[in-house]
Amino acid sequence: MTARLIIAVGLLSAALIAFQLVLMQLLSIVQWHHFAYMVISVALLGFGASGTFLALTREWIVKRAESAIPLLMMLCGAAIAGVVAISQSESVRFDSYLLFVERGQIGRLLLTYFVFFLPFFFGALAIGIVFIRNVDQIGKFYASNLLGSGLGGLLAVVLLWMFALQKLPAVLGLLPVLSGLLIVSAQNRRVTLVVGAAALALSASLFFSPSQLQLSDYKSLKRTLNLPDAEIVFERSSPYGLVQIVSSPALRYAPGLSLAYRGPLANRDVVFNNADWFGPVFVAQRHDTTQVLRYMSFALPYAMQQRDRVLILQAKTGMFVAQALEQHASEIVAVEAHDVVVSALKRELASSTDSPFFHPDVSVHTVDPRTFLQSDTARYDLIVLPTLDAFGGTSGVYALQEQYLLTKQAFREMWGKLSATGVLAISSWMDYPVRNPLRALATLVETLEDEGVAQPHQHLAAVRSWGMITFAMKRSPFSEQDVQNIREYCTLMMFDPVLLPAMAGSERNRFNILQDTSFFSLVDGIVSDKRKAIYSDYGFNLTPPTDDRPYFSQFLKWKTLPRMRELFGEHAFPFLELGSLIIAVTLVQIVIVAVLLILLPLLKKKMIDAGRWRVVLLFGGLGLGYMFVEMVLIQRFVLFLGHPIYATAAVIGAMLVCSGMGSWVSSRLPPSSLKTIGLIVALSILVYAVSITPILHSFMSLPLWLKFVLTFLLIAPPAFVMGIPFPLGLRLVSQHESVVPWAWGINGCMSVIAAPLAILLAVEFGFSVVMISAAACYILVFAAVKLPQFS
Amino acid sequence: MRMLVAFLVAVLLLSDPFEAAREKMVRTQIAARDVADSATLRAMRTVQRHLFVPETRRDAAYDDRPLPIGYGQTISQPYIVAYMTELVKPRRGHRVLEIGTGSGYQAAVLAEIVDSVFTIEIITELAKPAADLLKNLNYNNVVVKNADGYYGWKEKGPFDAIVVTAAAEHIPPPLVEQLKEGGKMIIPVGTPFFVQTLTLVEKKGKEVSTKSLIPVRFVPLTRGQ
Secondary structure (H helix, E strand, O other): OHHHHHHHHHHHHHHHHHHHHHHHHHHHHHOOHHHHHHHHHHHOHHHHHHHHHHHHHHHHHHHOHHHHHHHHHHHHHHHHHHHHHHHOOOOOOOOHHHOOOOOHHHHHHHHHHHHHHHHHHHHHHHHHHHHHHOHHHHHHHHHHHHHHHHHHHHHHHHHHHHOOHHHHHHHHOHHHHHHHHHOOOOOOHHHHHHHHHHHHHHHHHHHHOOOOOOOOOOOHHHHHHOOOOOEEEEEEEEOOEEEEEEEOOOOOOOOOOOOOOOOOOOOOOEEEEOOEEEEEOOOOOOHHHHHHHHHOHHHHHHHHOOOOEEEEEOOOOOHHHHHHHHOOOOEEEEEOOOHHHHHHHHHHOHHHHOOHHHOOOEEEEOOOHHHHHHHOOOOEEEEEOOOEOOOOOOOOOOOOOOOHHHOHHHHHHHHOOEEEEEEEEEEEEOOOOOOHHHHHHHHHHHHHHHOOOOOHHHHEEEEEOOOEEEEEEEOOOOOHHHHHHHHHHHHHHOOEEEEOOOOOHHHHHOOEEEOOOHHHHHHHHHHOOOHHHHHHHOOOOOOOOEOOEOOOOOOOOHHHHHHHHHHHOOOOHHHOOHHHHHHHHHHHHHHHHHHHHHHHHHHOHHHOOOOHHHHHHHHHHHHHHHHHHHHHHHHHHHHHHOOHHHHHHHHHHHHHHHHHHHHHHHOOOOHHHHHHHHHHHHHHHHHHHHHHHHHHHHOOOOOHHHHHHHHHHHHHHHHHHHOOHHHHHHHHHOOOOOHHHHHHHHHHHHHHHHHHHHHHHHHHHOHHHHHHHHHHHHHHHHHHHHOHHHO | OHHHHHHHHHHHHHOOOOHHHHHHHHHHHHHHHOOOOHHHHHHHHHOOHHHHOOHHHHHHOOOOOOEEEEOOEEEOOHHHHHHHHHHOOOOOOOEEEEEOOOOOHHHHHHHOOOOEEEEEEOOHHHHHHHHHHHHHOOOOOEEEEEOOHHHOOHHHOOEEEEEEOOOOOOOOHHHHHOEEEEEEEEEEEEEOOEEEEEEEEEEEOOEEEEEEEOOOOOOOOOOOO
């Protein structure tokens, strides 16, 4: 029975983690990723709540464990299969954009929280009861829990390739039912089997007719589908996201088009990823449709001189590739990590799209741009970066997204790849209040300074249309001929120069007049030695992002929040920096709930004992520390492995599997060794904090399969040791039986708090600080064990 | 007695329960923010905004914010409607083109001032109810067309003013073509609930210039201010 129970715990753990990843993907489609994250965080409180529930009902539930464990597994299976369908129903569904407009949406959001809470609560409760009943063998069961969770991450990735996303909850719902069947007992067999049969029936029905995903009205895909005759002509689900291509005669794309253009504009199909705009499908070698690309400010580098060798980073659907072809570049290298989009354009849609990706002068690399920069040795006359922001702004929804291509380190790598007269070009929408263009400029200027350029303004040019600005950073100083060519280009296109060596202020506001001319003062200030003062005084954060803090789109300064609210009003301000606010709100509400869950058992008379605070310290420290390390490693390995999906699967998989092994070994160690283990973990985290980046940097050019091997080898040692403390801790406190479920709850709660907290810390202070905090958590573990109550 | 009751009922039915709210909206949200054009203020006082928002949101019709009207579209904040109207300087005798009818509110405001308003809505589910509502409210100088506004309305042009309420990431060349010499086109740029900036396009001979404006209640975010 023990062996079957160990397998059942592993299967259930795998289902819970896989479902979590699938849910994130689903919610990223119907809402936005930060809301998906918020809901998942709250849902994971199911783990914490299960600990509290166990602490309060331990005696009653342990007596009924034989029947409760399989029954809870069956309920978990049914909930996994059904909650997505419930959340999409008319009476439950919420719209994140309306949260700040209609109070009724808050109730719907809370209802959504509760619905997603259920599968995690049932599953964690089953695991918790198993732990309580088997404290003497906790190492094996905890190992099974970790191994199952690790494999669950990998399972989610595999399933995302195999099935349509909407069908996955039904598929994953089978695993807990199977684990329940493995251990079904004679006690209450009939009830358990009836619930199991109902769960299976639900899974089957939702697999064959999955619920339709109801997109927010404000998702770009939903709005596009409202256009006349709009239809989805291609759809494919994968770990990269749900790719859909929409066709409509009303779709045209010409960002910031010059008002001098009077020609026709071709219709374009548009690619969406997770219902968000990804890019228009441009056609190669058709002069009538690509000539328009000359009339946008991002043609600036070509206005100076001919560009033969062009590198397009994050090429998306190939608009800049089409432009380079149109400008007669002889060798074009396009780098786009989204394998599914590239392969669709090059294969399935090849007959209808004539994508520039398979023009003979173009070579396409489906790898992360930073990985490419590390391994490529060529020099380029032009390097083009993707356009920043979006028309009308993005409400700050990308504030929490790591953008490694827009850091100072990335810009320096690009600088090293420019030919003698080569140019790095980056365009941005002119947002208001202005943020994106200023941060882009600040990053360019600091890159030049870091490269030892004495007069950065001699290497920078910028031109502006009515809605867009393009910066060009040249390897050598701009020549007089360059400057003259740019001026002529501006006159022809009715654009205004913003930055040119030796320019008159009156040139800047001729065709596209800015009523608020402070933009020009800010630009001049950033190029001059007043830059630091502007960083400090401006209402938004403009400091250039680094690999340690790669959040280009995070502009919010907490200290200026009251002033921003005053300026923009209560109703409007949330839409200015939504992402940052959401993560803060998430953290606050999770902390409140988590504190309640931890304090609730304390309020019980028996639990009021000074020694219990050591339990909080010990298991809270373990929960926070482990998750901090996991989250930082995922971010670090995104850069190394070239895709978030690979990084997430590899890091979670390697960490949990190796920690599971550590947990297994822990049964051979005495509980008193926890002190030493805590110190070893803290020390190894500190060593990794300083050494992991240079190590990864030196192996960036390895082939992908070798990188995966190296990832496992690098993660294995600390992850193995990090798997030991939790089961040791449980054995240490198992003399007080009532403490075990409580410890499980605290650990779960702190793990959940750790997720948004780690992101907030990373955004504000950088990944290094998160790693140091993780080490501090394990020091707390050491301190907690040193206390006399545990002696 | 029966006659008196009937009269009182009729008075109640005909009275506008939102009149006070509308007056307050004009006074505190619009005039207080320096919209001073008398024709615009009169139009904002006259048009019953609550009829242009979904019934479930009527209580918020005169609030100082945009509201959702379905299909991912919004009815703009009253101040923005007034500010955009004032910027194109509408007068009697003008022909105005509106791109993005939505619920028809901006068209109704313009129709209170100018001779004819031509408005185009691409979403069928919005175009028809808006046309019906405007007709029921006797806006006989408004013509609604369910079509792609990208091409404007060549046969009805050229226009003294063009108001684009459903902006795209580029200004369609046909709209620039259909703007009269000296005419004005206004385009809002922003997220659905946060109109950040307005762009005014002016045509003078071969040159087309733009002016990026800021709503007057915002102050530049510069040092020492």
